[in-house]
């Protein structure tokens with residue numbers, strides 16, 4: 001059984017069908033990158049995986065359980081699926097420590113007394129231990145994004161979703177975030193990322209998905225797809241990105 | 243300018259203190275009741291059933307577009323003919339709560355609306371409950387955003403309690419009229435009353451400012 005099984009998922013916003021029958025399996029330990037033009041449904045697909053969107057047809061299973069906004073263990077599922085957004089979405093009124101420990105404490109994952117050590121531990125993994133008492137607004141974009149990743153790590157997720165997490169960053173800050181993600185990949189985290197970082201997609205990912213007009217247009221080994229695209233759409237997309 | 247003589251007024255010290263206390267009581271009751279109405283109303287008007295949202299809309303529009311004086315008269319003079327009789331203070335409390343509540347709904351709603359959907363989603367994605375998201379993610383920044391409006395609305399309410407004098411509730415302004423009618427020292431009486439209101443408002447404003455600095459310490463982007 002794959003960690004995530006997506007079968008024939010359709011999703012519409014009003015009359016606009018954004019996902020037109022997406023099927024995709026994500027195995028434990030895989031690093032899946034999703035690329036594609038703006039509006040091809042990449043974010044929507046990601047958001048369906050942790051039930052931020054209701055799907056109209058088809059099925060998504062996480063660890064064997066059908067995922068939906070009305071599923072019985074919605075919160076348990078979300079505790080196991082971390083998601084990082086382009087805009088960081090840290091809570092500005094909480095210190096980095098509190099951002100990280102809020103959910104673990106509220107869900108009873110750790111005792112209050114264990115919260116700070118946990119925050120320190122995950123912050124060390126993203127190289128931000130010295131910022132534990134800072135507020136998000138006191139950090140650079142790259143630091144905020146690493147803190148957002150640390151917030152997910154504190155829940156010990158089984159799956160991490162990343163939606164263009166470096167797109168809002170100044171170019172010189174992109175590297176520090178990508179390095180953290182590479183390190184997570186090395187340690188065996190299952191990851192799905194929507195990204196414009198073609199080097200990451202080629203060198204770190206184990207699987208590449210090219211989405212086009214709400215469908216998985218091509219998928220496979222990143223190197224092969226980049227070197228030998230089968231469809232004119234992927235060919236021109238790679239050409240435009242290069 | 244007449245000769246100033248505050249001495250005759252001092253004999254009414256006790257009444258003045260009573261008046262201040264009643265003013266504060268009216269303000270406190272209306273603030274608490276109004277905030278309860280405001281929070282419940284704001285949540286309902288955002289996500290309640292349609293008929294409830296409609297009723298709330300009508301309530302808000304009526305209260306905000308008619309004089310408080312008329313509202314208080316209706317409650318004190320008209321409701322008794324429907325069998326609802328109240329003392330002046332009770333009537334003033336009810337009227338001012340209803341009045342403050344209408345404004346509080348709008349203010350609190352704007353506070354909840356000021357929190358981006360992405361923040362709420364980020365909270366939900368952590369696998370915590372809706373109530374926990376409301377309490378920990380939405381409310382603190384929402385309160386900070388509306389804090390200036392809430393405090394200035396509170397000041398308007400405090401000053402507005404003087405309207406209760408019109409149904410003979412013994413608040414500060416009513417006491418002033420009483421003392422004036424006994425001493426004929428209008429100038430001194432109303433100067434003093436003015437200073438008392440002023441002192442009350444300034445004290446509250448200073449207290450709220452200090453409280454705000456204490457409660458809202460996180461840096462914000464400008």
Ligand SMILES: Nc1ncnc2c1ncn2[C@@H]1O[C@H](COP(=O)(O)OP(=O)(O)OP(=O)(O)O)[C@@H](O)[C@H]1O
Nearest residue numbers: 013014016018036037038039040041042043044045
């Ligand atoms: N909440 C929504 N309501 C209506 N339409 C939406 C909504 N969310 C997305 N869409 C539409 O769905 C389509 C796909 O959006 P999506 O965000 O999934 O694209 P994307 O591939 O992530 O694009 P980008 O690279 O620009 O982020 C777009 O046409 C978008 O306008």
Ligand SMILES: [Mg+2]
Nearest residue numbers: 042043044163
């Ligand atoms: Mg997107």
